Structure formats: C-alpha cells, structure tokens
Amino acid sequence: MTRRNFGATLAVLLSACFAGAAFAGTGQPTPWQMNMQTPVTEMAEFLGTLHNSVNIVIGLISAFVLLLLVIVVVRFNEKANPVPSKTTHHTGLEIAWTLIPALILVAIAIPSFRLLTMQIQLPKADITVKAVAHQWYWSYEYPEDQGGGFGFDSYMLPREDAEKANQPALLAVDNELVLPAGKTVVVQVVGGDVIHNFAIPSFGVRMDAVPGRLNQTWFKTDKEGIYYGQCSRLCGANHAYMPIAVRIVSAEKYAAWLTEAKKKFASNDAQPIALAANE
Numbered sequence: 001m002t003r004r005n006f007g008a009t010l011a012v013l014l015s016a017c018f019a020g021a022a023f024a025g026t027g028q029p030t031p032w033q034m035n036m037q038t039p040v041t042e043m044a045e046f047l048g049t050l051h052n053s054v055n056i057v058i059g060l061i062s063a064f065v066l067l068l069l070v071i072v073v074v075r076f077n078e079k080a081n082p083v084p085s086k087t088t089h090h091t092g093l094e095i096a097w098t099l100i101p102a103l104i105l106v107a108i109a110i111p112s113f114r115l116l117t118m119q120i121q122l123p124k125a126d127i128t129v130k131a132v133a134h135q136w137y138w139s140y141e142y143p144e145d146q147g148g149g150f151g152f153d154s155y156m157l158p159r160e161d162a163e164k165a166n167q168p169a170l171l172a173v174d175n176e177l178v179l180p181a182g183k184t185v186v187v188q189v190v191g192g193d194v195i196h197n198f199a200i201p202s203f204g205v206r207m208d209a210v211p212g213r214l215n216q217t218w219f220k221t222d223k224e225g226i227y228y229g230q231c232s233r234l235c236g237a238n239h240a241y242m243p244i245a246v247r248i249v250s251a252e253k254y255a256a257w258l259t260e261a262k263k264k265f266a267s268n269d270a271q272p273i274a275l276a277a278n279e
C-alpha cells in the first residue's frame with residue numbers, strides 16, 4: 001500500500017466511523033456504528049449520557065496516569081537522577097490522592113444511583129404485558145382487563161423471509177410485540193426454562209428472565225417505529241436466534257391491532273410456565 005493509498009483508506013475508515021457514530025441505528029444496529037443505538041426513552045437517554053460522561057472521566061484519568069508515568073521515566077531514571085531522594089511520606093499528597101479519587105467516585109455514584117432508582121422503581125403502568133422466554137423464542141401475553149386476554153409466540157424469521165420483507169435478518173420476527181406510543185408500559189419478564197434476558201438497546205431496557213421469578217421493567221416512548229432487541233443472557237445453542245421486535249404504534253392503530261390480534265390468537269392456549277420449584 002503506497003502512502004497515499006494508506007492515507008485515503010484511513011480517511012474513508014475514519015469518515016465511516018464518524019458517520020456510524022452520527023447515524024447510530026434507531027431500534028437496530030448499523031454498520032460501523034460506534035455509539036449506543038439512538039435512545040427513544042428517557043431511560044435510554046440518561047443511560048447514554050452517563051455512559052459518555054463516565055467514558056470522559058476514564059479517558060482523563062488514564063491520560064493523567066500516563067503523563068505521571070512518562071514524567072517518572074524521563075526525569076527519574078538512573079541517568080537523569082543518579083542520587084534518588086529518600087523522601088517516604090508527604091502528608092498533603094497522601095490526603096490528596098485519597099480524597100480526590102473518593103470525590104470522583106461520589107460524583108459518579110450520584111447520577112448512577114438516580115438511574116438505578118429510575119430503572120427499579122416502576123411508574124404506574126398504563127399497559128402491562130408479560131414476556132416469557134423459552135429456548136429459543138419469546139411468548140407475549142396481553143392481560144384481559146386491558147383489552148387483551150390472549151398470548152402468542154414470537155419466532156425469528158428465516159433470513160430469506162426477513163430479506164423479502166425488507167427487515168433486518170436475525171432480528172425480524174413473525175409476531176411482533178405491538179404497543180402504543182406515549183404510554184407507560186410495564187413488562188413482566190420470566191424464564192420458561194432457563195435464564196434468558198429481555199433487552200432492547202433503544203429503550204435502555206435489559207432485564208433477566210429467570211424461571212420461577214417475576215422480574216419487571218418498564219419503558220415509555222413517544223416515537224413510533226420498530227425497535228429490535230435480543231436475548232442477552234447465554235441460554236443455549238440457539239441463544240443468538242431469539243430476537244425481540246417491539247412495534248410502537250399510535251393509540252388508534254393499537255386499538256385496531258388489539259381487535260385483530262384477539263381474533264388471530266384466540267385459539268392459542270395459554271401455556272403454563274414451568275417453575276423450577278415444580279420440577
């Protein structure tokens with residue numbers, strides 16, 4: 001590779017990186033994406049901001065430590081400094097290098113605990129759905145008192161079908177989890193066999209699906225669209241092939257979908273969840 005070619009390649013690579021960062025996928029990853037997926041919920045936004053801020057702190061600390069190391073190597077090597085000082089204590093310095101890192105940790109802990117509280121304390125739900133993880137697909141249940149009373153299974157689409165439908169392979173599913181925009185959705189997550197994980201990057205949601213234990217997570221977004229996620233806990237051979245697809249629609253479309261889905265999935269028997277305690 002000539003120098004000029006190398007320069008051109010580097011420029012292309014760099015611009016691809018920045019383009020990726022600028023156009024981070026919404027609801028799905030994009031080639032050369034460098035950043036988090038575009039946040040569409042308050043939680044994902046907070047999560048991304050905290051992640052980026054902590055990254056800056058990490059960068060500054062690493063640069064500072066590197067600078068100290070370079071100073072030590074250059075100024076205090078045997079040649080430059082043949083007679084070393086016998087100093088062993090410096091009270092001021094010791095207080096500083098204890099106190100400053102502690103203060104940095106406290107500064108990180110405050111927003112971190114705020115985020116944790118936001119994730120754990122569920123707001124009042126407008127809609128509750130249940131996501132049951134199986135080897136290797138998801139089942140969703142809509143409660144009766146919210147116009148539901150049905151459940152269905154959601155399997156990954158084969159690559160050819162996904163491509164035909166112009167949807168991303170390995171992420172597209174046959175039956176999407178349809179929910180309305182602007183409503184607080186609480187998702188009850190449980191494992192039907194082994195531990196799985198319900199994760200949707202654009203929502204900032206990630207919750208373990210544990211057999212015999214009902215976990216809950218929530219999200220609220222005003223942006224209609226389709227948001228993909230994946231099982232994010234190693235759960236067996238086909239772990240990579242149990243994606244999650246959430247379609248956020250307007251309230252009217254949601255009502256229409258509910259009516260249709262009730263008919264479509266009416267014959268589905270509710271599947272009992274296998275609890276570890278019963279086996």
Ligand SMILES: [Cu+2]
Nearest residue numbers: 196197231235
């Ligand atoms: Cu899984």
